[in-house]
Each structure stands twice: as structure tokens, then as C-alpha cells.
Amino acid sequence: MATLNLGSSIPVPSIKELVAQPLDTVPLRYIRDLDADYPTAAAFPGDSSVQLPLLDMAKLVDPQYQEIELQKLHDACKNWGIFQLIGHGVPDESLKAMHKKTQEFFDLSPEDKNQYAQKPGSLEGYGQAFVISEDQKLEWCDMIFLKAIPTHTRKLEFWPEEQPRNFREALHVYSHDMRKTAVSIIGFIAMALGLDFKDFREVFEGGNYDVRMNCYPPCPEPERVIGISSHADLSGITLLTDCGDIPGLQVLKDGRWVFVEPITDGMVVNIGIIMEIVSNGVYKAPYHRAAVNRHKDRFSIVTFCYPSKKFDIKPAKELINPDSLALYKSFTNDEYFRSFYERTELSDDGVPFIDTVKI
Numbered sequence: 001m002a003t004l005n006l007g008s009s010i011p012v013p014s015i016k017e018l019v020a021q022p023l024d025t026v027p028l029r030y031i032r033d034l035d036a037d038y039p040t041a042a043a044f045p046g047d048s049s050v051q052l053p054l055l056d057m058a059k060l061v062d063p064q065y066q067e068i069e070l071q072k073l074h075d076a077c078k079n080w081g082i083f084q085l086i087g088h089g090v091p092d093e094s095l096k097a098m099h100k101k102t103q104e105f106f107d108l109s110p111e112d113k114n115q116y117a118q119k120p121g122s123l124e125g126y127g128q129a130f131v132i133s134e135d136q137k138l139e140w141c142d143m144i145f146l147k148a149i150p151t152h153t154r155k156l157e158f159w160p161e162e163q164p165r166n167f168r169e170a171l172h173v174y175s176h177d178m179r180k181t182a183v184s185i186i187g188f189i190a191m192a193l194g195l196d197f198k199d200f201r202e203v204f205e206g207g208n209y210d211v212r213m214n215c216y217p218p219c220p221e222p223e224r225v226i227g228i229s230s231h232a233d234l235s236g237i238t239l240l241t242d243c244g245d246i247p248g249l250q251v252l253k254d255g256r257w258v259f260v261e262p263i264t265d266g267m268v269v270n271i272g273i274i275m276e277i278v279s280n281g282v283y284k285a286p287y288h289r290a291a292v293n294r295h296k297d298r299f300s301i302v303t304f305c306y307p308s309k310k311f312d313i314k315p316a317k318e319l320i321n322p323d324s325l326a327l328y329k330s331f332t333n334d335e336y337f338r339s340f341y342e343r344t345e346l347s348d349d350g351v352p353f354i355d356t357v358k359i
């Protein structure tokens with residue numbers, strides 16, 4: 001059997017370095033190709049903000065409110081695939097520490113950051129994800145991507161050590177806090193779907209957690225570039241925290257791109273392709289992307305939460321019957337990632353991965 005190719009990325013200049021010199025216009029490599037946008041949707045200038053569904057974990061755990069809140073969760077996952085979560089119980093110190101360390105990391109000198117640069121054959125480290133050809137359009141985003149849980153998957157060579165001070169400790173604590181939240185929310189998602197919530201909690205307790213820290217520097221022509229292009233996440237679920245109050249995340253809702261306004265003390269939860277498959281399409285992994293702005297750096301921290309490697313990725317049997325046939329293929333964990341990474345190397349056909357997992 002061929003070994004699983006985790007992909008690699010061609011090194012490109014960092015955006016922070018690019019904007020360190022005065023810049024009136026954007027280099028051609030970053031100008032978005034509007035025709036290649038998928039799916040096509042309302043153009044950029046029409047973007048507006050909306051209030052995402054708002055869920056409260058404190059209510060989900062409270063027997064007095066649970067039933068109503070579960071219904072809200074079900075509607076949010078079905079109609080949006082993305083929601084704001086408050087009452088999640090992640091200590092403020094943990095969030096603040098990670099936000100601070102993320103900003104401090106991107107503020108290091110290029111030489112200091114490049115100590116942790118991605119290497120061929122690995123997506124981990126500092127750089128840009130999935131740059132596979134020299135003429136590919138580039139995104140207006142610097143990032144550092146690290147596997148955090150289980151701890152034996154960590155590649156510490158990519159983990160900033162002396163600077164920023166205590167970065168590693170902050171990420172250790174933060175990733176465990178995110179796992180705790182993910183396990184709780186996945187239990188409620190399973191409950192809302194009528195599945196065994198204990199099983200799902202266990203599967204995510206033993207799951208993998210990858211953290212991507214994004215920095216979107218200011219751009220002189222923000223409407224002509226994209227921070228992260230439209231995609232649906234490969235994860236089970238994704239937890240995103242914003243390091244400030246600058247909007248950037250956009251979600252495709254009813255054929256329009258809408259901004260998600262960060263809320264204080266909240267986090268954004270979205271369904272990934274794995275849970276779309278498990279729910280047999282009842283819940284949707286939303287297309288989303290990141291826009292950039294003219295004035296200020298925006299930082300976000302994204303935790304991709306995956307089930308345990310032993311978990312087969314397929315529509316839950318409880319949701320399949322003669323009136324509701326499986327709409328998605330079944331994969332082992334290995335097959336799922338293999339089919340994704342094989343595609344990113346070949347995907348010039350414009351078909352997004354999510355469409356290839358459907359029957």
C-alpha cells in the first residue's frame with residue numbers, strides 16, 4: 001500500500017514581509033481570480049453581516065433548558081452548519097494567553113519565524129498551506145499549523161520555543177481546553193441527531209486536534225485578494241477563536257457571503273465534512289472563507305477536531321433506512337485522508353472535495 005502523502009507546500013514570501021514596505025497595489029500573484037471562485041456567489045461589495053445562531057453550552061448542560069437548546073443546536077447545524085458558542089467554559093486566561101502568544105509569534109522577525117518554516121513533505125510549521133504550483137494564486141495570510149493532540153503527534157521542531165516565551169505552554173493548555181469543549185459539543189450534536197452521545201464523546205476524546213494560527217495583515221486593496229479561499233473544513237468540527245473584534249470570517253448562506261462578527265467571550269463552531277458524512281447530509285459543512293481589511297492585522301486561531309483514527313467515516317447506521325438511503329461513501333480514517341490529499345495534488349478540475357464524498 002502506498003504511504004499516505006501528507007502533502008507539501010512550496011515556500012512563498014510572507015505577507016507581513018510584503019507589507020513591511022510601502023505598497024499601493026497588490027502584486028499580481030495575490031489578485032483573486034473571480035472566475036475560479038467556487039461556488040459562485042454574490043460579489044464582494046454586497047457582503048453584509050448577520051447574526052449567526054447563538055448557542056449557550058451552559059443551557060445545553062442544564063436540564064431545565066436542554067431540550068430547547070438542543071432544538072436550537074439542531075436547527076443551527078442543519079440550516080447554517082456554523083454557530084457562535086458562549087458559556088463554553090474555556091478559561092479566559094487560556095484564551096487570552098493563546099491570543100497574545102499568536103500575535104507575538106507573527107510579530108517576530110522573519111528570521112526568527114523561519115526557524116519554524118514548513119519543510120517539504122509536511123504541512124506543519126510556519127508558512128502557507130497548499131501552495132502546489134509556482135503560478136498558483138496566493139492567499140493574503142501567514143499561518144503556523146501544528147498538530148497538538150495526541151501529544152505524541154507533536155513535531156516540536158515546528159513549535160516556537162524561546163520566543164515567544166511560553167508559547168508551547170499556552171498551546172498545550174489551549175488545545176486541551178479546546179478538546180474539552182469539542183467533546184462536550186460533539187456529544188450534544190450526536191444527541192440532537194439521535195445518535196449515541198457517549199460513543200461520540202469517546203471518539204473525540206481519543207481524537208486528533210490540529211491548530212492553525214492565522215495572521216491576515218492589512219492590504220491596500222482588500223477587495224482584490226482573499227485571506228483564505230472558499231472551502232469546507234475536512235474536520236469533524238472546527239472551533240475558531242478571534243484574537244480581537246475585527247471581522248474577517250465569511251460564510252456562504254443562501255447564496256451570499258456574509259461576515260461573521262466576532263463576539264466577546266464567544267467562539268465559532270462549524271461542522272466539518274466528517275460530521276456532514278456522519279449525519280448523512282442532515283448537517284452541512286458550510287463553505288467559508290476569510291476576507292482581509294485595509295487597516296489592521298487580524299489574527300484567528302482555528303482548532304480542527306478529528307475523531308479517533310479507529311472511527312470509520314460513514315453515515316451513522318441509525319440514520320439509514322429504506323426511506324433514507326446513504327448519500328455519502330464510507331471511508332476508513334486512512335482512506336478519507338488519502339482521498340483528500342490525493343485530490344489536492346490533482347485537483348485542477350474545480351470539483352471540491354466535499355462533492356467527491358457523495359454517492
Ligand SMILES: O=C(O)CCC(=O)C(=O)O
Pocket residue numbers: 212214228233248249250288289290300302
Ligand atoms: O480565519 C478565519 O476566519 C477562517 C480560517 C479557516 O477557515 C481555516 O483556517 O480553515
Ligand SMILES: [Fe+2]
Pocket residue numbers: 231232233288
Ligand atoms: Fe476553514
